Structure formats: C-alpha cells, structure tokens
Amino acid sequence: MTATITGASLIGFDDVIGSGGTFRGIDPATGAALEPAFGESGADEVARAAALAWDAFHSYRHTTPEVRAAFLESIADEIEAVAAELSERVQAETGLPAGRVAGETGRTTGQLRLFASVVRDGSWSQARIDPGNPDRTPLPKPDVRQRSVPLGPVAVFGASNFPLAFSVAGGDTASALASGSPVVVKGHPAHPGTSEIVGRAIRAAVRKHELHEGTFSLLVGTSNELGGALVSDPRIRAVGFTGSRRGGLALVELAARREIPIPVYAEMSAVNPVVVLPAALAERGSSIAAGFVTSVTGSAGQLCTKPGLLFVLDGPDVDAFRSVAEEALAGVAAAPMLNPGIAGAYESGVADVLATGVERAAEGVPSETISCAGTASLFVTDGSTFLTDPPLHEEVFGPASVIVRVRDEEQLLEIVDGLEGQLTATIHADEDDHPLAARLVDRLELVAGRVLFNGWPTGVEVGHAMVHGGPFPATSAPATTSVGTRAIERFLRPVAYQDTPDALLPDEIRAGNPLGIFRRVDGLPEQS
C-alpha cells in the first residue's frame, strides 16, 4: 500500500481542502517546511463533519459489538499496512527517532485491538437487572434493567507528543469508537501529514465495514477557532484532549458555556514527583540516578509523565547520587523537540527556573545542527527553597528536572501535602523504608492518578488496571482515565429500562443474555 498525503481534511468520504489559508508540517531537526501544504479548515468544515457524525451516530451506535470490534481491528491492520511510510512521516514531522515511532505504532495498534476485545467482552455496558416482583406489598416491585449508551459524536484533539498513540487513531479515538460514538478529530497542526495517513487508514476501515461515512472525520488547521467551533457544535457530545493546561482549560470553559454543556476529558499537565527514600538510596542510588536521567531525557522529555521533581532526604548518600545523575545527564545529546513552539516554551521554562536562582547542576550536550534542539538540564535545590518558589512546582515540558534535597521527613510530608494534582507519583523504597513509604502512599494516592514503586512513570502500560488521570490540574476529570480499558466509560451514560417488554429491550439486558456478557442481577454477578 502507498500512503497518500494531499493536504486535505477528511470529512466523511470527502477530501476537503480547507479554504482558510495553508500551513505545512515542519521538520524540527532541520526547520524545513514539508510538502504538501494543508488547507486550514474552519467553521464550515466543522459543521459538515459534525452533521455527518450526528447522522452516523444513529446507525453506528446500533452496530453489534462484533462489528465495532472488527472495525477497530481493521483500523489497526490499515495502520500496519502503511507503517513504513507512516514512520518516515512521523519522524520528519516530530523529530522522534525510529525506535520510539515503532514502539508508539505498536502501542496504537495494540490499543485498538485491546478496545476490540473490550467491546466483545461487553462488561463496559454495566448491564444490571433487578427483577420485578408483582406480589410485593405495599407496592409491586418493577423490573428495572440498566445498560450504557454512547454519548454521541466525540471531538478528539490530537496531542503533539504522541503523534500516533494520542492522536488521530489514539486512545481517545479508540475508546470513543468502541463506545459506539462517532469521532471528529482535530489533528494536531504539528503533524498534519501523519494525521492524514492515519485518517485515511481509519476511512479505509469505515469503508470496509460499510459503516456510515460520518463515523470518522479528520479536520486539520492551526487556529484556535477551529477547535473552538468543534467543541461548541451542538452535535458534539464529549471532548477528549491531551495537551497544555491553558488549552485544556479553554476547552473546558467553552464546553461549559454551551446551551447544553458537555464533558471535556482534558489531560493537561503534571510534574510527576519522585521520592527516593534513604535505604533505597544507600543500596542502589547509582542505578536509580541512571534510571532517573533516562526517564527525564527519553523522547526529549516530552512525555506527560516525565519526572520533573525528585525529592531525596538529605544525607551522606545524596552527593554520590547527584554526581551519577549529573554525569549521566551531561552526556545526553540534545534531540530535536517536537516543534518550534515547544522548543521555545522549553527554553523559557528553563529560564524561569534559572531565574529563581536555583543551581543548574548539569547540562546536556547542545547541538550545533538540530534546529529545534532541546538540551537537557538538571537543577538542584533544597526543600525550603522549593517550598517558597512557585516556578519550581510547574511543569517544564522537555528534558529538565529538579532534584530537591529535603531536610527531613517532616519537610518531605509538608512538601507532599502541598503538591498539585498529578498524573503520577513515584516512590523508590527498600524494605527498611516501608514505614515512611506507607505514610507517603497514604498521601500520594490523594494527589496522583497512579502511584508507583521502584520504577519510572514514563512508559504508560495500556491495560485494564491502568489509570492515566488524576486530580485537577493534572486532568479536568479526575474520576476518569485516558489510558486503559476504563477510558471507554468517559463516553457512556447509564439508562434504566423499567418494565420494558423483552422484545423492546436492547440485547445487553434481554432475557437469556443473548450477548453472553457479564451482568449483575440484584447487584450480584449473574450465574450462567
């Protein structure tokens, strides 16, 4: 197969070159503009895509689980069929290395296939049956059954830092399509060619399964107005977003101002604190330091879960730990950042940290040749300074992190209690550290969506138990996850059916369990 990039938005089965001017992808390594030019989509294209999606909703939501599962699997197949050209384009548009792109491609197709299995399994429907009892006194007990219905067309905003796994066919799209909701993607303008290749793969799968063309559309453009129009369209019923806090909060506000407000699932920002406890530090400080630097600098630090803060209790082992980390980081060559905007924001973020007077303990190897290079930075400060310097609490998106030497346990707990909502929090602890680790878990589970031990938060495992979420401002919807199978729940709503004739019930809750799914009867798992 040959992937085609034409510069179009994909509105149902139509290729539409937006009429609002043109833009191009940029190779962040060279600064060169890439062919072809893309047409800026605007309000007209949003209205067309949303109308098609709304039309499609009425048939798509009634597709059988098997049809939706096969559709998701076909998207994965279609992506794999163009993997070579896709990889080339992703690298050109994002500067991410081939290995990372291969891994992310696998994660993307893996997510699609995982959601296919979720759809077939059917427990997402939360089917529940409370049988009636006409003889109950003083009033007969009605028969009440519950299942979930999809919300309707979902707007998905592609993320810059996951051009595949959190973009056009990423986790938000996979989970929305799994739920029975059509999807309109606003592709991230930094990787429009990648978006179009993947969009065409989804379209091929739509055709293959003879679904309504409005099941999927892709809009490309650079303006905030495009995204705003999409979120404000009355036919859009939910929003999935991964990106900056400012961008996420703007969408939340727009969605709340609609005549009928809709949920915005925005994964926004985090500094992902790490705490290294004394026994672990003494026992394996060097390997922790090395792992830390790898986690901070991988993908040029452009991961939502990059550890931006590492707390260590001051003591005799800290200097050695610091030295290993500094030496490792000093050897990290600058890598291209995703785009000029992110490279610029990284530079000013680093400057803000420097402006606090905090010591820069190490710097990576700068690049003479890469256009949007991000040079790693490691800062070191102490707990008292951290507590009083707000810029140190903020995410710097890129390969930078801060080691904080904390005076004692009391100061550590004070710091932890003052943390903002986080996607992750990590503890390095050995057996002797467990008493303090237990106190930290107790606090960190209120701060973060995921607490991990003796590892690194980057590299989010996609599974059934994963939570990629967390208290505000990490996300706008702390009760949800955007990675893992429970992500489907974001696009569902429960409906109860009371005393409904069996012939008029949806399959999930009919007598005899025709879909063979997990159900609860009077609250307990149904015995088959």
Place this chain on the structure above:
Amino acid sequence: MTATITGASLIGFDDVIGSGGTFRGIDPATGAALEPAFGESGADEVARAAALAWDAFHSYRHTTPEVRAAFLESIADEIEAVAAELSERVQAETGLPAGRVAGETGRTTGQLRLFASVVRDGSWSQARIDPGNPDRTPLPKPDVRQRSVPLGPVAVFGASNFPLAFSVAGGDTASALASGSPVVVKGHPAHPGTSEIVGRAIRAAVRKHELHEGTFSLLVGTSNELGGALVSDPRIRAVGFTGSRRGGLALVELAARREIPIPVYAEMSAVNPVVVLPAALAERGSSIAAGFVTSVTGSAGQLCTKPGLLFVLDGPDVDAFRSVAEEALAGVAAAPMLNPGIAGAYESGVADVLATGVERAAEGVPSETISCAGTASLFVTDGSTFLTDPPLHEEVFGPASVIVRVRDEEQLLEIVDGLEGQLTATIHADEDDHPLAARLVDRLELVAGRVLFNGWPTGVEVGHAMVHGGPFPATSAPATTSVGTRAIERFLRPVAYQDTPDALLPDEIRAGNPLGIFRRVDGLPEQS
C-alpha cells in the same frame, strides 16, 4: 427516645446557634411559624464544619467496610428510634400526609441499609489487577492494580420535596458516607426541625462507632451565601444537590470557578413525558387516565418525576380518555404545598401555561382553609401548539400536567426529537403498538435517564439497576445516578498502584483478596 430540636447547626459534636439572625419552619397548611427559632449559619460555620470534615477524612476514609456499613445501619436505627416525633415534625413542616412520610422514612432507612450492603460487597471499589511479567520483551510488564478512593468531604444540599429521602440522611448522604467521604449537609430551610432531628440521629451513630466528629455536620440557614460558601470551601471536594434548575446551575458555576474545580451532581428538573399509544389507549384508556391523574397529583405533584406532559395520538379514543382524566382530576382536593415559595411558583407556572391560551380542561377542588394549597390543573392542547409554545415544555412543579393531542406519528417523532433532557420518559403500549414503541425507545433512551413501560415514573425504585439522572438540563452530570447503588460512584476516583509491595497495598487489591471482594484480573472476573 425523645428527639430534640434546639435551632442549632450541628458542627461535629458542637451545637452552634448561627449568629446571622433567625428563621423558623412554617406549617404550610396553616401558615403558622413553628418553634423553635433557628440561628442562621454563615461563612464562619462553613469554615468550621469544612475543617472538621477535612480532618475526619483522613481517618474516615480508612475505616473498614464493616465499620462504615455498621455506621450506616446505625443511622437507620437511630432514625427509626425517633420515627414518631420525626413524622409529626415532617408533617408540620411540609404538609405531606402521614402515609407519605411513613413511606419516605422507610425509603430513607432502606437506602442507608442498602448502601451498608454495597459497602460490604466491595465491588464499588472496582478492584482490578493486571499481573506483571518481568520476562516480557522488549520491556518487562509492570504489575498494575487499581482501586477507588473517596474524593473527600461532600457538601449535600437537602431537597425541599424529600425532607427525609433526599435531605439530611438521604441518598446523597448515604452514598457519600458509604464511599468514605465525610458529609456537610446544608439543610433545606423549609424543614429545619426535621433536619435537626435527623442530624442528631446521624451524630448519635457517629458517636456510637467512635468516628471522628467531623464525619458529619449539618448547617442550617436560608441564605444563598451559606450554600455558596460551602461549595467554594477548598476542603469540600464534591457536591450533591436536588432542586431547581436555577439553584443547581448557580452551584455548578461556583464550583467551576474554584481554584480547584469540583464536580456538582445536581438533579434539577424534568417534565417527564408520557406517550400513550393507540392500542393501549383503546384497550385500557380509562385505567391509564386514572393512573395518570394519581401520578400527577400525588404528593401535590411535587415530585421530580411527576409526568408533566402526556402525548396521545389523536383518534376516536382520545375524548373518552380525556373525560376520565378530567373527571378524576376535578375530584382531587387541593393539598398543602411544601412551603409558600413553592406554592407561589406553582401559581405562576400555571398562569404561564394559561397565558399561552391553552385550554384548562379541568381543575381540582380548591381549599378554603389550607394556607399554601395547590389546586390541580389539567390542560389540553394539540401537537402544533406544543411545538411552538416554549412555556409548555417547562416544568411546572406541582399538580399540573398537559395532555397533548398529536396529529400523527410523524409529529410525535418530531416532538420527541425536540425534547430537552429528562429524568424519565414513559410509554404506554400494547403488543400492537410495539413497532412504534420501538422507534420511541430508540429516541427516548437518548433523551432520558429512565424509560418505562405501562407504569408511572413517580415512585423511584431504589435498587442496583435504577438510574435517576439523565441528560442536561435534567441533571448536571448525565453519566451518574443519584438513586440506586451506582450513586456511590459519584464520590470515588480510581487510583492505580504500580509494582507496589504487597504490604503497602490497600486491602482491596492485596494478594489473596483479604476482603473477599469482586475483582478483575487481566480484565476478567477473578476466580476464587
């Protein structure tokens, strides 16, 4: 036992007479002010109650399921111990008849005991385990486990129309306490004595189980500022509300403006459309008409699920149906409404309908003696008028409803497609009506939280499958329910634990399943 009413707010174990002036309950049947006077609580009392709740959260969330379950059961016991005096006070403050109060008391204690069983069952925790695999290539697979944690202190706003079941110890309180979240109730000012009696029952249970006194507080007052201060307090982490659209939306806006926004679960309003299809009308029109009037006028129409609209396809059986309904309604004696404010709003709502020029087909028997009497009204109009008259789409809270004669199926579907979000939608249909009924279910499940057949939406069954919720503006959180066991989910958030030593894991997800709860392993129910 003797119930005590002192006029105080109950802040932890302290009785606090708010210093912002006084107010009294009013007997709506006589207009008489009831003793004692209550002290208006304000910002100081909110801060005290919220601080105590936040303190309590740290121990209360760690109580075992058995302790929380026994606590909920003790609240039910304590309420039953004062049932006689409680009933008297409820009747005096709300005008609701003894039978309704007895039923509501049973529902309230039943809800508390149901949530006790939910807490013990443990499936609310959504425990999930994805075992690790150190040998996986290219990267080892981490061990990831998920469980739910409570959000923190919940503000509950008592509803005027359910002085027990959706007030101080109502569904919101029961589900929040079940989740491990302390509760601060803002009692509805129309039943302050009822609130205090129930608040003291909860306090007795707090003492009995030696829980932190901040686990429960009750604030009484009449000002909007009191509720606003509560929702804005940073220690409050979620809000449960049942009431008017204006009130609910005001809280949603306040909560969104906080530095850290919080969810507001507001159940706001609905007209609860009913559709009577031709075969059912022909077969049993009279009994449907009688049931309709009973549902409209019960509890003086002051139920969130009161059917405010009834659609019937025009035809030969409509006149007979109408006559029965008119005659039945004309025999309904005016009953006291909950309070002067609601009685006044009902009068102006009826006036708004009359102002559209719609025919009032029947009126109930007015009262010469009752102070806040609500006289039933039945209106009749046609589908075309309905489609063009917005006031006919709005809830009139009280014993009024509108019969709409619809031209044909096409017009019926047009009307249904234009409905706002609803708590319920009801279809009366016999076998011959099923083809049209199927088309209606297909639409109504997108409009309402509950679809029912051949019954009435009033009288919400409390169980595992019930959904009392629905699309905006019926609620502010359409993916949730405020009645039934899934109400607990509103106050929970998932957390993932990665590679966490077993000794540091919460019991829900430890090896060997020490709590014996339902869990999923790699997405499938765990085999014990």
